[in-house]
Amino acid sequence: MFLGIDCGTQGTKAIILDAVSGRVLGEGSAAHDLISGANGRREQDPAQWLAAFEQATHAALNAAGLNGSEILGIGVSGQQHGLVALDATGKVLRPAKLWCDTESSPENNRLLEHLGGEQGSLERLGVVIAPGYTVSKLLWTKEQHPDVFSRIEHILLPHDYLNFWLTGRYATDYGDASGTGYFNVRTREWDTVLLDHIDPSGRLTKALPELLEADACVGHLLPDVARRLGLNPKARVSSGGGDNMMGAIGTGNIEPGLITMSLGTSGTVYAFSDEPRVSEEVGVATFCSSSGGWLPLICTMNLTNVTGMVRELFELDLSTFNALIEQAPIGAEGVTMLPFINGERVPALPQATASLHGLTSTNFTRGNLCRAALEGVTFGLRYGLDLLRDSGMGSQEIRLIGGGSKSPQWRQAVADIMNTPVICLHHAEAGALGGAIQAAWCVAVAEGSDDTLATLSQRCVALDASSRTEPVAANVERYQAAYQTYRHHLAAL
Numbered sequence: 001m002f003l004g005i006d007c008g009t010q011g012t013k014a015i016i017l018d019a020v021s022g023r024v025l026g027e028g029s030a031a032h033d034l035i036s037g038a039n040g041r042r043e044q045d046p047a048q049w050l051a052a053f054e055q056a057t058h059a060a061l062n063a064a065g066l067n068g069s070e071i072l073g074i075g076v077s078g079q080q081h082g083l084v085a086l087d088a089t090g091k092v093l094r095p096a097k098l099w100c101d102t103e104s105s106p107e108n109n110r111l112l113e114h115l116g117g118e119q120g121s122l123e124r125l126g127v128v129i130a131p132g133y134t135v136s137k138l139l140w141t142k143e144q145h146p147d148v149f150s151r152i153e154h155i156l157l158p159h160d161y162l163n164f165w166l167t168g169r170y171a172t173d174y175g176d177a178s179g180t181g182y183f184n185v186r187t188r189e190w191d192t193v194l195l196d197h198i199d200p201s202g203r204l205t206k207a208l209p210e211l212l213e214a215d216a217c218v219g220h221l222l223p224d225v226a227r228r229l230g231l232n233p234k235a236r237v238s239s240g241g242g243d244n245m246m247g248a249i250g251t252g253n254i255e256p257g258l259i260t261m262s263l264g265t266s267g268t269v270y271a272f273s274d275e276p277r278v279s280e281e282v283g284v285a286t287f288c289s290s291s292g293g294w295l296p297l298i299c300t301m302n303l304t305n306v307t308g309m310v311r312e313l314f315e316l317d318l319s320t321f322n323a324l325i326e327q328a329p330i331g332a333e334g335v336t337m338l339p340f341i342n343g344e345r346v347p348a349l350p351q352a353t354a355s356l357h358g359l360t361s362t363n364f365t366r367g368n369l370c371r372a373a374l375e376g377v378t379f380g381l382r383y384g385l386d387l388l389r390d391s392g393m394g395s396q397e398i399r400l401i402g403g404g405s406k407s408p409q410w411r412q413a414v415a416d417i418m419n420t421p422v423i424c425l426h427h428a429e430a431g432a433l434g435g436a437i438q439a440a441w442c443v444a445v446a447e448g449s450d451d452t453l454a455t456l457s458q459r460c461v462a463l464d465a466s467s468r469t470e471p472v473a474a475n476v477e478r479y480q481a482a483y484q485t486y487r488h489h490l491a492a493l
Contacts, residue, residue, distance in 0.1 A: 001066065001072060002016070002017045002436040002437075002440045002443075003015070003016060004431075004432040004434065005057070005074065006243060007052070007159065007162060008079050009034065009098065009099075009265050010265060011029055012055075012056045013027070013056060013429050014028045014056035014432060015427070015432045016060050017437070017440070019436070019437070019456060019459070022459040026059075026063030026064025026065070027059075028055070028059025028062075032048050035095055039102075040103045040105070040350075042098045042100045042101040042102075043098060043101065044082075044098060046161055049161070054228060058229075069231075071231050072232070073238060073440060073443040074166065074231070074236070074435075074439055075238040075246070075438040075442070076162045076237070077240065077243050077245075077246030077247070077432060078176070079098065079099055079158050080158075080179045080244060081099040081133050081157070081180070081242075082097060082099060082134070083097045084096045084155075085152045087151045090154070093148045094145065100301055101137070102343045102351075103140065105343075105351065107143070108129060108131040108133070108135075111197075112128075115129070118282045119282075124191070126185035126276065126286055127178070127179075127285045128282040130345050130348065132345060133180060134180040134181055134182070135182045136181070138195075152203065152207055154170050155207045155209070157172060157180070159242065160172045163218045163237055166218070166221055166222065167219035167221065168219070168222055169219050172210070174188050174288040174290075175289050177211060182195050185288055186276045192205040212239040214289070214290050215239070215441055215442055215445045217237060217442045218238070218240070220235065221234075237439075238438045238439040238441070238442035238443075240438070242290070243431045244295065245291075245295060245434075246432075246434035246435050246438065247262060247430040248260055248272060248434065249435075249437050250427075250431060250435075250437065252399070252458075254291045254293075254457055255454075257396055258399060259397070259398045261399070261418075261422075263400065263414075264304060265304055266299055266301055266303055267300040267380060267384075269385050269388060270296060270298070272293055273286075274294070277296065277391065277392065280391070281390060283347060283384065284296055284297070284388060284391055296388060298384030298387055300381060301343060302340060302377055303402075305341060307373050309341065314370070318407070324366055325370050328370065330375075331478060331485070332369075332371040332372040332482075333362070335356065335363050335369065336375075336482070337354065337356055337357075337369075337372040337376035338376060338490060339373060339380070344380070346384050346387070349493055355489075374413060375417075376486065379417065381417075382483060383487075383490075395418070395420050397420065399425065400414060400423065405424050405428060406424075406428065411467065412469055415469040415470060415472075417476075417479045419471050420471065421469065421471070422468070423464065424464045426463070433461070437456050438453075444456075
């Protein structure tokens with residue numbers, strides 16, 4: 001039995017996986033609060049993550065009918081890029097700045113200029129640093145909170161912090177490290193020179209966590225934490241990874257040819273590569289994977305947050321929202337939304353705001369506005385998928401995850417807009433499932449078992465045949481016209 005944890009923006013999810021049968025035996029969840037402020041501030045208190053971890057774990061164990069002693073390993077998936085700064089005693093110094101925080105955009109621009117612009121960043125790091133990355137958050141902390149900065153002894157990402165809480169060890173994996181902005185994805189090494197540019201004293205370099213291979217264990221559970229969680233104190237904690245990296249494992253995306261697309265608070269599209277094929281497109285982040293390869297990826301900042309806001313505005317439940325989308329025609333009778341509520345990462349428009357275009361006295365309806373929101377955020381994913389395709393990534397099938405994947409209407413829209421077959425999984429919580437599978441893999445390696453990541457993936461990743469959705473030729477054509485209108489309005493930015 002293995003515990004998989006996914007610590008996201010909205011909450012923490014936990015699953016219990018039987019790695020022999022491949023069955024998920026129990027699930028649990030707990031919500032997080034978001035600290036929002038002016039200038040794009042998006043932060044969270046890491047203490048909430050610990051409380052949610054405990055609550056979700058107990059719920060999953062209860063649902064599985066287990067007492068926790070059967071758990072052999074734990075794998076943690078965490079939201080990428082967030083900065084968790086600790087002092088010498090391991091105490092959190094201030095709320096964690098998250099992936100969706102754009103307050104450090106000015107600092108990011110200065111660091112990007114120092115690197116020689118987008119091309120300079122791409123050549124040096126293999127990625128183009130963006131405001132959501134960790135590196136600009138460090139410079140922001142130094143300039144806005146010098147007292148906090150002076151006390152930093154350890155720099156961790158959200159999943160690293162959870163692993164530290166579980167084991168007492170400061171460590172990270174290559175996948176999550178590659179989203180910091182101070183890591184070279186080609187050589188798989190920290191760029192300590194860039195950190196020394198921020199602080200010439202070398203303090204930041206000394207604060208870096210140890211790098212672990214994907215199949216390595218961080219350690220065993222600390223006795224006090226094991227008691228708090230009600231788990232086996234001999235359980236091993238795997239290297240874990242960022243939510244996208246663990247989502248790749250949880251969707252079986254561990255070999256070339258597949259595309260994983262996540263319809264969550266943010267939208268992500270990624271594919272596995274067995275070599276560091278760094279794209280010339282600055283919007284493609286060629287991160288390392290948490291399975292031993294690379295994970296070319298694009299991320300949009302706005303997805304279910306936008307459709308959720310429209311639902312709340314019109315006081316709609318999900319079924320009514322979906323019904324209105326079905327009633328409105330493709331293209332929303334000319335209404336187009338640029339859905340940049342949080343600014344945008346792909347394309348790189350961190351200071352952009354959302355806007356509606358093409359409204360008239362006849363098309364200004366709830367249905368058209370609902371459809372324009374859904375189409376607008378999905379067109380953003382199409383923009384990103386085109387970048388991946390242009391860089392040589394295949395897309396024979398899209399494995400769809402995240403809350404939006406539960407909507408048949410949205411699945412059909414994705415299939416038609418991308419002109420690619422879509423399928424979901426029996427267990428939509430791909431990050432937590434990926435964590436549990438990786439934990440089983442790490443324990444197998446540590447104990448000399450024959451289980452490989454590939455055999456565990458075949459056994460534990462189950463596709464939902466009833467969700468398979470094929471593109472409809474007539475819809476593909478109509479969406480293409482609407483997408484070109486979207487691109488026209490986008491070009492004006």
